[in-house]
Amino acid sequence: MNDARTANPRFSVGLTGGIGSGKSTVADLLGERGAAVIDTDLIAHALTAPGGAAMPAIVATFGAEFATATGALDRIRMRTKVFTEPAAKIQLEAILHPMIRIETERATQAAGGAYLLYVVPLLVESGSWRTRVDRVLVVDCPEALQVARVMRRNAMREEEVCAIMAAQTSRTQRLAAADDVIVNDADAAQLLPQVERLHAQYCAMAQRSAGRPA
Numbered sequence: 001m002n003d004a005r006t007a008n009p010r011f012s013v014g015l016t017g018g019i020g021s022g023k024s025t026v027a028d029l030l031g032e033r034g035a036a037v038i039d040t041d042l043i044a045h046a047l048t049a050p051g052g053a054a055m056p057a058i059v060a061t062f063g064a065e066f067a068t069a070t071g072a073l074d075r076i077r078m079r080t081k082v083f084t085e086p087a088a089k090i091q092l093e094a095i096l097h098p099m100i101r102i103e104t105e106r107a108t109q110a111a112g113g114a115y116l117l118y119v120v121p122l123l124v125e126s127g128s129w130r131t132r133v134d135r136v137l138v139v140d141c142p143e144a145l146q147v148a149r150v151m152r153r154n155a156m157r158e159e160e161v162c163a164i165m166a167a168q169t170s171r172t173q174r175l176a177a178a179d180d181v182i183v184n185d186a187d188a189a190q191l192l193p194q195v196e197r198l199h200a201q202y203c204a205m206a207q208r209s210a211g212r213p214a
């Protein structure tokens with residue numbers, strides 16, 4: 001049994017996938033069925049929204065020009081900076097990661113649901129997350145489809161999407177870390193049976209683990 005399970009005995013799934021693979025879509029579907037969804041990306045966004053808890057440290061570290069007029073993080077400016085300056089990426093992560101960890105823990109304590117579903121875009125890249133969850137669920141689709149979806153969703157250029165993808169782990173490495181895979185390369189009709197099957201499996205596993213010794 002790992003440390004995190006000792007700290008948090010509830011059955012947990014870590015959901016990951018490359019940008020545009022369909023993580024949020026799958027998390028919503030599992031949440032509708034009863035999973036307790038804790039989305040670390042949404043937590044990070046809240047921390048960097050207007051009045052967000054991370055904004056004072058970000059402004060103090062990087063300057064007021066990294067906040068928008070409303071006081072949110074200027075994401076485009078920051079993305080450019082961290083892409084070109086590795087030290088800035090480390091500084092930003094040093095601010096955000098401990099706060100994300102605290103908020104994730106808070107959400108975990110408050111969570112109901114049949115099981116915990118953590119949405120973690122960079123789960124495979126982060127050693128600690130892999131040991132903190134009972135199952136790693138990867139949402140997978142061809143890279144060309146990721147690019148097309150994100151270009152449409154975020155009105156981004158192909159090169160911008162490809163640059164983000166290049167900074168993420170490879171599809172092969174992500175799949176190698178998976179306990180379970182959802183293939184999301186078509187429409188909802190293809191997605192739903194996979195979601196239903198895994199949800200039933202996770203509910204059964206959660207029930208079994210509720211009976212395991214602490």
Ligand code: ADP
Nearest residue numbers: 018019020021022023024025149153186187188
């Ligand atoms: P992620 O959270 O991994 O970045 P999203 O769940 O936001 O990905 O999906 C990326 C985009 O593709 C969204 O606009 C979403 O609505 C769309 N999308 C995801 N899966 C499908 C699907 N099976 N059919 C149609 N559109 C989809």
